[in-house]
Amino acid sequence: MKLSAFGEKFAGESGIVELMxxxxxxxxxxxxxxxxxxxxxxxxxxxEAIFQQRLETIMADPGQRHSLFGIYQSPQGDREFRQxxxxxxxxxxGWPVGEENIAVSNGSQSAFFVLFNMLAGKMPDGGHRTxxxxxxPEYIGYADxxxxxxxxxxxxxxxxxLDDKLFKYHVDFSQLQPGTSTAALxxxxxxxxxxxxLTDEEVAHLDEIARQHDIPLIIDGAYxxxxxxxxxxxxxxxxxxNTILALSLxxxxxxxxxxxxxxxxxxxxxxxxxANTIVSLACGNLGPALAKELFAxxxxxxxxxxxxxxxxxxxxxxxxKWFRDALGELPFHIHKPEGAIFLWLWFxxxxxxxxxxxxxxxxxxxxxxxGHNFFMGMDDEHWPHQHECIRVSYAQDGDVVRRGIxxxxxxxxxAYAG
Numbered sequence: 001m002k003l004s005a006f007g008e009k010f011a012g013e014s015g016i017v018e019l020m021x022x023x024x025x026x027x028x029x030x031x032x033x034x035x036x037x038x039x040x041x042x043x044x045x046x047x048e049a050i051f052q053q054r055l056e057t058i059m060a061d062p063g064q065r066h067s068l069f070g071i072y073q074s075p076q077g078d079r080e081f082r083q084x085x086x087x088x089x090x091x092x093x094g095w096p097v098g099e100e101n102i103a104v105s106n107g108s109q110s111a112f113f114v115l116f117n118m119l120a121g122k123m124p125d126g127g128h129r130t131x132x133x134x135x136x137p138e139y140i141g142y143a144d145x146x147x148x149x150x151x152x153x154x155x156x157x158x159x160x161x162l163d164d165k166l167f168k169y170h171v172d173f174s175q176l177q178p179g180t181s182t183a184a185l186x187x188x189x190x191x192x193x194x195x196x197x198l199t200d201e202e203v204a205h206l207d208e209i210a211r212q213h214d215i216p217l218i219i220d221g222a223y224x225x226x227x228x229x230x231x232x233x234x235x236x237x238x239x240x241x242n243t244i245l246a247l248s249l250x251x252x253x254x255x256x257x258x259x260x261x262x263x264x265x266x267x268x269x270x271x272x273x274x275a276n277t278i279v280s281l282a283c284g285n286l287g288p289a290l291a292k293e294l295f296a297x298x299x300x301x302x303x304x305x306x307x308x309x310x311x312x313x314x315x316x317x318x319x320x321k322w323f324r325d326a327l328g329e330l331p332f333h334i335h336k337p338e339g340a341i342f343l344w345l346w347f348x349x350x351x352x353x354x355x356x357x358x359x360x361x362x363x364x365x366x367x368x369x370x371g372h373n374f375f376m377g378m379d380d381e382h383w384p385h386q387h388e389c390i391r392v393s394y395a396q397d398g399d400v401v402r403r404g405i406x407x408x409x410x411x412x413x414x415a416y417a418g
Contacts, residue, residue: 006147039341041250047252047307047308050303058289081291084292085295088298088300089239103261106258106284108248119216121146122148129183130183131185132154133152134171134206136376136378137374139193155172166333167333170202188220189203195343219238219246221246223339223340228309230309245264246260247261254290257290330413344371371391
């Protein structure tokens with residue numbers, strides 16, 4: 001089989017392909033595997049019950065049932081859902097948004113593929129533009145989304161060592177210098193993989209830099225604000241006419257519905273919708289059908305604040321304690337958990353790479369994600385730190401997570417012992 005350049009790039013191996021292959025295998029084919037790798041959310045029965053009730057209501061109404069299964073929605077997404085979403089954002093935050101500022105995607109991953117390649121890559125004048133990541137490490141799913149080579153650049157973070165074996169990355173604004181080839185700044189908030197939450201001041205500074213360079217600021221809020229609000233620090237949501245905010249229903253408990261949401265100024269939404277028509281034809285109906293009433297009633301706020309956030313906060317605190325107990329006096333640091341559903345561990349001076357550690361743990365039935373996959377845009381930097389970190393999810397049942405931690409600690413101890 002002969003593949004095009006596109007085929008060779010997208011049909012080949014990559015970090016996100018390996019991650020999702022592991023996820024599918026662990027959750028569907030090998031349930032004995034201790035899955036601490038991907039971003040599958042935890043199971044919250046109270047949230048499931050809300051979605052079940054909503055689905056039963058839809059199924060009992062012939063009109064709603066037909067709308068769910070029997071028609072194509074607009075490539076921009078279900079209009080009523082977009083109206084309810086816009087009204088919610090305007091009421092909650094005073095943002096001047098209407099339905100024309102919102103588009104639906106078949107998952108935020110596909111939204112980023114379209115947005116990134118709309119803005120960066122080969123330009124009409126023959127030039128080349130890039131997406132800049134102000135705070136590496138960043139989400140593994142971005143890494144291979146660009147159609148062109150050299151698609152991402154990144155700024156190395158500054159590292160603040162904290163008490164109790166914690167540390168924190170910060171945007172190093174002294175080194176953040178977008179050039180004429182930068183098409184956009186992009187950050188996830190909270191940051192996937194580290195659980196870092198950019199402060200309101202950092203976001204405002206990034207917004208100012210983006211405006212000065214006449215480029216958009218893209219904020220990936222899949223885990224954050226205004227929903228599902230998996231944040232353990234005080235922070236405010238951010239949007240203006242120079243911001244592209246990407247949201248998702250996945251971490252509310254609907255990853256299978258594949259529903260992403262883009263909030264941006266009208267010309268950006270129109271361009272995105274045109275491109276999305278070619279890529280996806282139309283958007284899926286399930287996520288908007290289940291969620292539109294939650295936005296209309298405001299129940300999305302109570303679900304996020306009273307059910308989703310407390311669940312992950314408790315898990316985060318418990319998992320940090322388990323790691324501290326299991327790793328003892330080994331030279332480890334945990335990124336201060338400020339949100340999301342992961343811990344980011346740094347094993348300073350690790351004698352083996354995080355990729356080798358991943359392979360050893362996989363053989364022992366534990367799946368994590370090796371850290372080097374998250375440092376896209378820094379390929380030419382010889383920074384050992386990139387190979388000393390791992391991402392670990394704590395979304396699975398507590399007993400499973402604890403068993404996984406014991407195996408991770410044992411394998412890391414063996415690595416240091418040689």
